[in-house]
Each structure stands twice: as structure tokens, then as C-alpha cells.
Amino acid sequence: MKAVRRLDGWTVSAAALLLTAYAANRLTAQAVDRTKPPQLPPAPALKLPVVQTATLGNGLTLAVVEMHKVPVVDVEVMLDAGAARDPADAPGLATFTAAMLQQGAGTRGALEVADEAAFLGAELNTTASFDGAVASVHVPKRRL
Amino acid sequence: VQVPRVYHAWHTVKAFAEDDATLDVVANVLAGGRSSRLYRRLVYDLQIATDVVAFQDGGRIDGKFELWATARPGHDLTELERVIDEEVNKLAEEGPTAREVERAQNGFEAQFLSRLERVGGFGGKADQLNLYNYFVGTPDYFQKDLDRYRRVTRTGVQQAVRTYLAPHRVVLSVVPQGKPELAVKEGAP
Numbered sequence: 001m002k003a004v005r006r007l008d009g010w011t012v013s014a015a016a017l018l019l020t021a022y023a024a025n026r027l028t029a030q031a032v033d034r035t036k037p038p039q040l041p042p043a044p045a046l047k048l049p050v051v052q053t054a055t056l057g058n059g060l061t062l063a064v065v066e067m068h069k070v071p072v073v074d075v076e077v078m079l080d081a082g083a084a085r086d087p088a089d090a091p092g093l094a095t096f097t098a099a100m101l102q103q104g105a106g107t108r109g110a111l112e113v114a115d116e117a118a119f120l121g122a123e124l125n126t127t128a129s130f131d132g133a134v135a136s137v138h139v140p141k142r143r144l
Numbered sequence: 145v146q147v148p149r150v151y152h153a154w155h156t157v158k159a160f161a162e163d164d165a166t167l168d169v170v171a172n173v174l175a176g177g178r179s180s181r182l183y184r185r186l187v188y189d190l191q192i193a194t195d196v197v198a199f200q201d202g203g204r205i206d207g208k209f210e211l212w213a214t215a216r217p218g219h220d221l222t223e224l225e226r227v228i229d230e231e232v233n234k235l236a237e238e239g240p241t242a243r244e245v246e247r248a249q250n251g252f253e254a255q256f257l258s259r260l261e262r263v264g265g266f267g268g269k270a271d272q273l274n275l276y277n278y279f280v281g282t283p284d285y286f287q288k289d290l291d292r293y294r295r296v297t298r299t300g301v302q303q304a305v306r307t308y309l310a311p312h313r314v315v316l317s318v319v320p321q322g323k324p325e326l327a328v329k330e331g332a333p
Contacts, residue, residue: 114178121254
């Protein structure tokens with residue numbers, strides 16, 4: 001694989017969801033008139049999570065979004081290793097390389113990589129698009 | 145149809161019955177992901193199949209356990225059948241390893257959390273509440289459902305394989321037109 005000259009970024013987000021507590025609040029034990037559609041309250045204000053960024057000692061940009069509703073963490077390592085950098089005589093190199101990452105890494109073979117990820121309950125993905133390559137895990141917080 | 149596929153179905157139990165979660169673990173040990181027993185042998189080691197799938201399908205009235213595998217071109221279904229039988233019998237005789245059960249439990253727990261990440265849609269919270277309401281009569285069953293999986297043991301898995309994945313089953317061969325010799329041969333293995 002062609003050397004990766006620049007590391008574009010590294011985002012870490014503690015994934016969860018914005019709960020709409022609305023539906024639960026409206027469910028009461030009282031009789032509900034189902035002949036009319038329920039009156040919707042005004043749309044809640046859009047509150048976007050804060051993105052915290054920092055630069056690590058190795059030059060990587062770290063971005064963290066905290067969401068604590070569900071104890072699950074998403075980690076994405078994004079590298080400037082997309083198909084746009086494929087050499088003219090090796091089309092598909094970035095995609096092939098990203099796919100091969102799960103077919104063995106370091107001292108681990110394909111089945112060991114799969115077994116380790118499965119044991120953690122983690123979804124492991126390695127893909128490449130035109131602009132970059134991404135390795136990601138989606139894993140319960142206590143297994144991170 | 146370009147390549148042959150063999151389907152198996154065993155009569156099991158309905159959703160949320162005593163052995164339902166255990167059979168989910170059985171399916172995971174046999175064919176859940178690349179590290180499962182059948183994927184390892186059929187797809188990775190022997191390279192005679194391109195995929196293998198297993199799942200417990202519990203309905204409201206009754207349930208079945210399905211397992212299917214697709215042959216690689218050049219291989220027939222009797223070859224696949226032999227390996228499937230070997231692995232099912234081995235699991236019945238020796239049971240799963242502690243790691244296999246824990247791996248399955250960790251995977252199911254992660255799936256539970258993933259379902260809490262979205263409010264609606266297939267597999268979201270609304271779907272989950274509805275599923276519990278339909279099958280067990282209350283939407284408030286999340287913790288009890290998770291606990292079913294946490295209670296699964298090695299001996300429970302072994303017992304479930306012995307009880308349900310017995311020789312009495314349906315085997316269906318689907319083969320390319322004009323190639324009946326690729327089907328599972330009667331009396332095999």
C-alpha cells in the first residue's frame with residue numbers, strides 16, 4: 001500500500017441517541033380520545049452536541065462527541081487513504097487494502113480478528129471511499 | 145439458480161419459551177459470524193461453501209430452527225451436509241466452550257444496546273416495545289429478555305442441541321436446473 005502521508009482526522013464519538021421523551025410523557029393511564037389526532041406541542045429546540053477537538057502528540061486530530069444515553073461507543077479512525085490516491089496502474093488498491101485489514105492484522109489471522117471482535121460484541125468495519133479509508137468499531141462501553 | 149444450496153429446518157419452540165434464547169446461542173455458535181464453527185469449516189478451511197446461516201425462528205404459536213449453506217461452484221450438497229452433520233453432532237456430544245457461550249452473550253448484549261440507540265424504525269425502541277407487547281403481553285420486558293441470554297449455560301446449549309437438532313428434520317436441496325446429482329443424497333452422510 002502506498003504510504004499514508006497525512007492523517008486527516010480521528011473522530012471518537014460516544015454514540016447514543018437523542019431521546020424524545022415526549023411520547024412516553026404523553027402516555028398516561030387516562031382514557032385517550034382516539035377519534036382525533038393528538039395535538040402536537042411545538043417542536044423542541046434543536047440542540048446539537050458539542051464537538052470537542054484536540055491534537056494528539058502524533059499529529060492526529062481527535063474529535064469527541066459525548067452522548068451518554070446508551071452505554072455504547074463508536075470509534076472511527078479516518079485516514080487519507082482513499083481511492084483518490086490509487087496509483088494509475090493499481091485501481092482498487094484502497095478498497096482492497098481496507099477489506100484485507102479484516103483478513104489478518106499483525107499476528108492475528110482472519111478468524112482471530114473476527115473472534116476477538118465478536119467476543120467484545122463489537123462491530124468492526126474497515127472500508128475505503130474515494131476520499132478516505134475508515135476503520136471503525138461500535139462497541140459496548142464496558143468492552144472498549 | 146446458479147449454485148446449490150441446502151436448507152435444514154428443525155421443529156423447536158415458540159418465541160420466549162424456555163429454550164428460545166438458548167437456541168439463539170446455538171445458532172450463534174454454529175453460524176454466527178466468521179468465528180463460528182460452520183463458517184470456519186465450510187467457508188474458511190474447506191472452502192466448499194460461500195456462506196452459512198443459522199437462526200432460531202420463534203413465532204407466537206410455535207418455532208423452528210433453520211440452517212442453510214450455499215455450495216461453492218464445483219461442490220455438491222452432500223459434501224456440505226456431511227460437515228454440517230459432523231458439527232451438529234460434535235456440539236451435541238461435547239457442548240460449546242465457555243468462550244463460545246460468552247462470545248454469543250456479549251454479542252446479544254451489544255445488540256440489545258444497539259436497539260436502544262434509535263427511537264423508531266425496524267429494530268428501534270418502538271419496534272422493541274411492540275415486540276414485547278405482542279409476544280409476552282407487556283412492553284416492559286427489556287431487562288427480563290436480556291436476562292434470558294445471561295442465564296444460558298454450556299450444558300443448556302448442549303442439551304438444546306440434543307433435544308431439538310435431532311435427525312428428525314426437513315432437508316431441502318435447491319440445485320441448478322438439470323443437476324439433480326448436486327442435491328443431498330438420500331441416506332447421506
